Amino acid sequence: MNASLAETPSLGSSWPLWRRQIVGILRLEIKKNFLSKRALPMYLLAAIPVVILMMLAVFDRGMQRGVRTNLSQAFIVFSNLHEGLILRTVIFFGCAWIFMNLFRGEVVDKSLHYYFLSAVKREVLVVGKYLSGLIASCTLFLLTTIGALFFLLLPRGLQANLDYIFDGPGWAQIVDYLGITILACIGYGALFMVIGLFFRNPIIPALLVYGWEWLNFLLPPMLKKISIIHYLHSLVPVPVNEGPLAIIGEPTPSWIAISGMLAVTAIVLGLASVKIRRMEIQYGSE
Amino acid sequence: MEAAINIPINSTAQASVATEQMIIFEDVSKFYGEILGVNRVNLSIAPGITSLVGPNGSGKTTLMNLMTGLIQPTRGRVKVLDFSPSDPEVYFRHVGYCSQFDSFPAGHTGYEFIYSYLRVQGYGKKVADQMTWQALERVGLTEPAKRKVAGYSKGMRQRVRLAQSIAHHPTVIVLDEPLNGLDPMARADAIRLFRELANSGLHLIISSHILHEVNAMSDRVIFIESGYVKAAGDVEGVRNELEEHPLQILVRCDQPSTLAARLFQESHIVEVRIHDDRMGMFVKTRNTDMFYELLHHAVLEYNLNIETVATVDNDLNAVYHYLIGARQEGE
């Protein structure tokens, strides 16, 4: 009876096998994340900050002058924009869209069972899907961050910018902003993948998280730490003033902020794996 | 509701089959909230073609989804060849499932669809490519392989899903209503393919709500109704019973008299009644399989235009009673 088994090409052992499986998942998912109709809102969101800074750079005389004469003031403006618009809004909703759709989208399309019927551990599927979301969100929102920085610095002219980047603090600052963008995708991505798995209608939990993240500055230090924006906020190279109502906690050192974020992400992914192991295929009324 | 009848399918030939070659349901129940899917199912199914037959809503899909881990039992345990669906990495090297969902990931060609999921399982480019073409060849889809699945006919979609479920060379293939919605030609082709697969040593579990269309290719039949396995047995007895209960089939087509004349040359045709509007007929046959083959040929031969083919009566009661009665006598 094992004639057909004997023909089955061997798949080899765990780690190399899982790596190949993840590559296989990425092949499918990255195409979907970037090219499907669902990707459109993501592109629109990602363009918003860039368009705003482009308009300012082109049309706003005051801004142009400010950037030329007082760069540190300009970076305070940029930090606020980066946190308020890029992190809290664009990346937040962009990740919500991308990561909540990783599994939900396939339930809507009734195609998730093809994964579930493949000889792949569901944990490997979680990791593959999550990585595909990270690749999509990081690519896009890094471009957003770079584009926004580009238009911020544009009015200063080439030479001044080269000096700023290579002889001044520019390089480190830019790397910081990009790093924060990546961390935001890692954190919000894991969070929203799990929300998408646990809630039938994930909009309301997502909005609750949104509110929580905005009110974070009002919270006592203990509660502050249960959030993603808190850690991102601690890492911003040019501090953002949270306003007169803010309760000032101890600033979290950056190594704690980063490892804390990664730890929380790992826990959240673990949760997702448990959930996905128990998940049943019920696409609704047939 | 009568008490569950638990039927291990045992014939002398199968008594010696080891559990690592069996599909085993151990006291399996599945409830969807309050709704009963299946209840207290005990089965040990030996290699060969097994048909799972029952009316719509009887629990066939539930049993198949339980077998493949798409849903989890409320109670009990399912094992296939000693593997459990809770370890998909191992399980699905041996099992392929062609489900009832007629949906695909967006934008794929037939080839990409199969190839992609082989890559997901960890096969390298070259091997996956070879396996994909093999599977496509097996179901006769090599020619349209590079066209988008979205443009496929129902029969082609059915076949590409079948190809996908056998592409990784499983030992056990589970097929949920694979004949549903196929036109007579596609149906005859599909049945031929299943026989081929079984002949090459595979185990097939095939569900259908029409006994007549699966009995000819099955080694044994399991009847299920309202979530309970009602009877199970080797197919010989069922076949005899069916001889006495010909299946009525509705055919809407042009040239019904030409077709009728051709049909009457066959011994399995019991009765033909042409509709008053002369655009169709009722046919009673003792052998659905042969009827569909015949219809297939007639379409090509006479250039018939067929609008509908549908089974009319699908009353399994007589057969249930026969089987249940026979079992009781035999015990």
Ligand SMILES: Nc1ncnc2c1ncn2[C@@H]1O[C@H](COP(=O)(O)OP(=O)(O)O)[C@@H](O)[C@H]1O
């Ligand atoms: N997801 C579900 N939620 C609630 N009830 C379900 C679900 N799936 C199936 N059922 C019920 O379980 C019973 C068996 O269904 P099913 O296994 O699909 O039968 P079949 O495949 O034989 O038509 C039916 O009464 C059906 O309504």
Ligand SMILES: [Mg+2]
């Ligand atoms: Mg069904």
